[in-house]
């Protein structure tokens with residue numbers, strides 16, 4: 712049995728990431744771009760949302776960073792003709808090139824996948840120039856709690872619940888207060904974080920759950936159990952489930 716975390720499926724993600732596109736609009740608004748800046752897209756995924764960032768930078772450029780080889784490969788194809796430098800790196804250990812700093816940092820639906828937020832925010836503080844802004848959104852406290860319960864119920868139904876006993880959570884759904892403290896400690900000011908309930912039904916719920924929300928759960932299971940696990944989760948949630956998303960919004964400035 713393999714318990715090694717699998718890579719993202721970038722092609723499926725690109726197709727099912729309508730919710731991420733929806734979430735990104737307000738996050739991009741809060742960056743208040745002139746249009747000629749260099750912006751870091753922290754966790755660019757397949758590049759679908761990066762394109763929306765580029766739409767706001769007619770005279771600017773983007774440094775797009777992601778840890779996933781499949782996402783980076785897809786983003787490079789997707790953004791081949793754009794002023795984008797796609798790099799593979801772990802955001803918690805990000806070091807830009809010597810002398811390089813960005814004017815702003817944008818991040819959508821990524822920070823909760825990075826477990827060490829102190830290291831993440833220290834990296835980002837080092838990447839942005841003084842006066843530069845950070846605008847981000849990720850899963851926050853309480854995010855998809857009901858989906859996680861349905862997943863554990865499904866595992867119990869299938870007799871594989873022991874796979875999740877003592878499971879170290881693969882995400883960091885942080886609250887606003889602790890996140891503000893961490894951002895200040897990393898050297899940001901004008902920090903403001905808040906939660907936003909955002910229940911939604913994806914267009915292709917099963918593929919969305921498989922590719923995004925339940926990716927870590929599926930990694931815990933034998934390959935032979937994965938399809939029936941997904942079926943069981945769908946049975947608990949219903950055919951057109953309303954997923955209980957809670958977003959953590961983040962704005963900050965580097966003094």
Ligand SMILES: C[S@@+](CC[C@H](N)C(=O)[O-])C[C@H]1O[C@@H](n2cnc3c(N)ncnc32)[C@H](O)[C@@H]1O
Pocket residue numbers: 719728731732735753754755756757759760776777778779782800801802803818819820821824825923
């Ligand atoms: C849900 S996707 C969001 C992608 C894109 N921002 C969007 O809105 O469509 C989360 C992304 O975070 C990336 N990611 C997770 N942990 C990371 C890390 N430590 N460093 C860099 N990227 C990471 C994943 O590879 C994945 O592409």
